[in-house]
Amino acid sequence: MKFLTTNFLKCSVKACDGSNDNFPLQYDGEKCTLQQNNDIEFNAEFLTNILDRVDWDAILTVAADLGNNSLPREKPVLGTNGDLTEDDLAVLRDLHTLLICTSIVEGQMQCKNCGHIYYIKNGIPNLLLPPHLA
Amino acid sequence: MLPTPYVKCDYETVYEPSEDSFLLLDCLEHEQEYLASRFRDGLSVVCELGPGSGIVTTFMMQNGIPARGSSMYFAVDISPWALEATDDTVRRNKCHGTYLDAVQCDLASCLKPREVDLLVFNPPYVPAEHVPEIPNAADDHSTWLDLALLGGENGMVITEKLLLQLETVLSKKGVAYILFCARNRPEEVANRMKATYSWDVELIIHRKAGWEVLSVYRFSRKTANHS
Numbered sequence: 172m173k174f175l176t177t178n179f180l181k182c183s184v185k186a187c188d189g190s191n192d193n194f195p196l197q198y199d200g201e202k203c204t205l206q207q208n209n210d211i212e213f214n215a216e217f218l219t220n221i222l223d224r225v226d227w228d229a230i231l232t233v234a235a236d237l238g239n240n241s242l243p244r245e246k247p248v249l250g251t252n253g254d255l256t257e258d259d260l261a262v263l264r265d266l267h268t269l270l271i272c273t274s275i276v277e278g279q280m281q282c283k284n285c286g287h288i289y290y291i292k293n294g295i296p297n298l299l300l301p302p303h304l305a
Numbered sequence: 306m307l308p309t310p311y312v313k314c315d316y317e318t319v320y321e322p323s324e325d326s327f328l329l330l331d332c333l334e335h336e337q338e339y340l341a342s343r344f345r346d347g348l349s350v351v352c353e354l355g356p357g358s359g360i361v362t363t364f365m366m367q368n369g370i371p372a373r374g375s376s377m378y379f380a381v382d383i384s385p386w387a388l389e390a391t392d393d394t395v396r397r398n399k400c401h402g403t404y405l406d407a408v409q410c411d412l413a414s415c416l417k418p419r420e421v422d423l424l425v426f427n428p429p430y431v432p433a434e435h436v437p438e439i440p441n442a443a444d445d446h447s448t449w450l451d452l453a454l455l456g457g458e459n460g461m462v463i464t465e466k467l468l469l470q471l472e473t474v475l476s477k478k479g480v481a482y483i484l485f486c487a488r489n490r491p492e493e494v495a496n497r498m499k500a501t502y503s504w505d506v507e508l509i510i511h512r513k514a515g516w517e518v519l520s521v522y523r524f525s526r527k528t529a530n531h532s
């Protein structure tokens with residue numbers, strides 16, 4: 172699964188929905204294997220749209236889980252005078268590399284509320300619950 | 306006519322594209338302009354529940370539905386085989402340059418609330434005594450296939466679960482296309498959703514398929530200012 176997908180996944184346990192700790196899930200940096208892949212071409216507009224939409228704090232948290240502490244604390248603001256500058260484009264390219272080209276191919280993550288552990292195998296996260304939790 | 310994906314997978318395990326799948330494709334083709342204008346601005350998050358072979362998700366990716374270059378796709382199925390098949394179909398049709406992630410999950414339970422702009426679901430809708438339990442073993446092929454078909458009482462058990470999640474799952478602008486067969490009594494469902502949850506519900510397309518009548522309804526939040 173691509174890094175950006177972590178911005179859309181919460182714990183499946185219904186009882187956790189009332190908590191603020193069910194998102195983002197906590198990724199186990201030790202156990203996660205990352206892979207870079209360039210299938211998707213850089214598209215500045217797509218990245219700008221993504222940036223508009225993402226929960227930046229959750230991006231920071233997951234990046235830190237995976238050992239990356241280099242992101243700006245605040246969500247970058249781009250194109251303040253209309254067009255994107257060279258610097259803006261550089262920011263978007265970096266985000267493209269992190270959010271879209273970086274995948275977690277194997278690994279695990281945990282809900283900070285209930286502690287349930289979910290696994291990622293072959294790039295596919297499994298958020299099915301065992302019968303007693305479903 | 307928009308191009309249709311080329312699909313080849315093991316139909317002992319994964320639902321083979323059938324009349325219902327093709328009705329959904331025709332529905333999306335019919336809705337293409339409507340969706341393009343509704344999601345003209347910003348990012349569109351697309352989620353197909355139960356992608357099976359991946360034919361519908363691939364069709365959307367291939368044809369830029371709802372918006373080319375600004376959509377990201379999630380394919381969510383309980384079956385590991387369906388997810389594998391979906392990935393395969395996407396690659397076979399050279400669509401892997403578009404954002405897609407496959408996620409194993411029961412309906413939309415793992416999706417962060419209010420993020421999905423376009424949701425598509427061809428559910429297991431065949432009336433049956435009950436919905437099979439999710440098998441422990443991945444190689445229990447026939448049960449995975451049963452899970453693609455059997456919808457319990459009135460064929461509506463899974464669809465009803467999703468209808469209850471709809472309010473939480475869809476974004477403000479979100480729309481959902483859900484397929485029904487006549488025995489699901491879709492008009493009753495539509496009326497109930499309109500009355501109880503103040504959804505806008507519209508019949509988009511229907512067709513006779515053998516002895517079955519299939520239909521796709523569109524669900525969206527009732528808003529004052531959305532054309």
Ligand SMILES: C[S@@+](CC[C@H](N)C(=O)[O-])C[C@H]1O[C@@H](n2cnc3c(N)ncnc32)[C@H](O)[C@@H]1O
Nearest residue numbers: 320326355356357382383384387411412427453
């Ligand atoms: C009728 S098939 C549709 C397949 C494909 N979308 C098509 O139109 O050809 C239903 C799909 O839903 C999946 N499914 C069944 N129950 C589900 C659930 N609770 N959550 C997610 N997917 C489910 C099945 O595994 C199957 O792939």
Ligand SMILES: [Zn+2]
Nearest residue numbers: 182187282285
């Ligand atoms: Zn939890």
